[in-house]
Amino acid sequence: MGAGNLNTINGVSQNMPQIQSLSDVRALLQDLPASDSKAQNAAQEREPQLTKPPGSLGRLEEISEWLAAWQGRHPPSVENTKVVVFAGNHGVTAKGVSAFPAEVTVQMVANFKGGGAAINQLSRVAGAKLEVVALELDNPTKDFTESPAMGVAECAAAIQRGMDVVEDGMDALCIGEMGIGNTTSAAAICHAIYGGDAGDWTGPGTGVEGDALAAKARVVADGVAFHKDAKDGLEILRCLGGRELAAMAGAIIAARLKRVPVVLDGYVAGAAAATLKAVHPGALDHCIAGHQSAEPGHIRLLDKMEMQPLLNLGMRLGEASGAAVALNILKCAAACHAGMATFGEAGVSDKD
């Protein structure tokens, strides 16, 4: 690794490592910080004292414990939060895999910056900062049916860019993407990691159907066959992914190093995350699935990743939209855990 080697204080990294190769990333993945059992124990001790029947807040209770464990402090809070949308362009769009033209990626980035997209409204509702990271939109990745989507340095640079968005002291990070063609990349990554039929993983994305959907599945199958020798999750990410997927993977790693719990958006964010889990099974323990996308491969992917989505609202927009909606649920969980009175404080009789 480069100059900015990993320094830790109390187990939390202060400077982000500099990524120059995928081996640097592999090394990080083999040495990820564990959860904070002291903070987690404190959450487990407080929860049954709160003025409600045990377990009656359901997943909100699990979420507060998980937040404490991965923020490394008790009580957890969800105040200082950020939504990051990574945008990239994809050479595979030349194969006609999307219902929208590729220039929409650039146009939507302008829309994000102008405040007109769904994610602008959803970030505001959740009280989160919004950051948009456009990754060389005028230089699409290569068509993955003909060559690796990215060279090693290109992929490492995108991972690094993703790592750089994670700031010290953040309470939670929502990650998502924009990139015409990227559900094709996501499908190829899932097919490469988990097998099955290409068609199992291929869905409408922005709205392809019928013959175009069948053609999209063939593109996915062709890409995976072409890169059948990709040796691990990170090589799969480099060969079949895109810059925004690599950047999401980088953000997930950096968040772990800085003790920031992550809310994953839908299918494309999930596929990017899956490449890390393929390298190290515990790599996503600090991540939660914000929602189940209507993109049909996503429920299959969530099953493989053993993740239970928080929401199922039939959303399939990307842009971190599902993650941003789910961020409100994290806020509810932390607010209850931190703010409720105990039976003793409130003078409420406990269970008979």
Next chain:
Amino acid sequence: MGAGNLNTINGVSQNMPQIQSLSDVRALLQDLPASDSKAQNAAQEREPQLTKPPGSLGRLEEISEWLAAWQGRHPPSVENTKVVVFAGNHGVTAKGVSAFPAEVTVQMVANFKGGGAAINQLSRVAGAKLEVVALELDNPTKDFTESPAMGVAECAAAIQRGMDVVEDGMDALCIGEMGIGNTTSAAAICHAIYGGDAGDWTGPGTGVEGDALAAKARVVADGVAFHKDAKDGLEILRCLGGRELAAMAGAIIAARLKRVPVVLDGYVAGAAAATLKAVHPGALDHCIAGHQSAEPGHIRLLDKMEMQPLLNLGMRLGEASGAAVALNILKCAAACHAGMATFGEAGVSDKD
């Protein structure tokens, strides 16, 4: 009806009717205002112009249309909102149907007023006002296995009290309850309206299990058998319900008259609502199920009511807690619909 007869301006009631008998309520239910098709059409026209693939916001799109239709204006907004928790005590607790003693109802009302309950935190996260309405807590309803829970005047007064919480100009109302023993009432109401076995509708509530749960189901069966001649949903509400259930029914009716969409909480709120739907099938068209409670009768009830809950987080607390969490989803929906740019405004290319 009494002095404050229903006056309408543009189809919206300005003064609430005064309820003196259940016949007054029946009359209101037969003459409920319809949704506003002009506002609904405006929402339907705007939605496909917004910068996203059609349908990609899933239920958020349905919710904005529903909000417009029932608020009677376009665009809809979810800013001025209120959560109301109605509290009541139940004579049937003498039969040992709850894991917590009956004095907990009073203690929890004090906890609500002191800011220490889950609903205080959840209302704050959702930006909603919180109102707590304690209904004669020192005067429990009668044990419904031995007599009607409420007399006619008593039930009408509770319905009236619920109607009074709905203010002009509110964007949405979340309703829920607190009342030791009230899942027994809810189960009895559902069993009376929808049939089946008493055990199908009886669940742990605050935490009864084993023999106590079987005994609770027998109390439900006994109550329903005793009141088998209750002639309609409102009589079922009076005989098997409680003041907080009657008040929730009143709030639902008043919200319809004042064009305020309602978010229902869990099983007990759902059972109160079901009594209105039993009288008039369209009575709940302005209501949405905030969540699916872990109380096992609730999913069965939602199926009977043909309502799709917004959330399924394993919550079973009551207090309007699930409705308050769901209110954040309504805010997301309205914010996207009202705030997003159109394809034309943003200069984004539409689908090929």
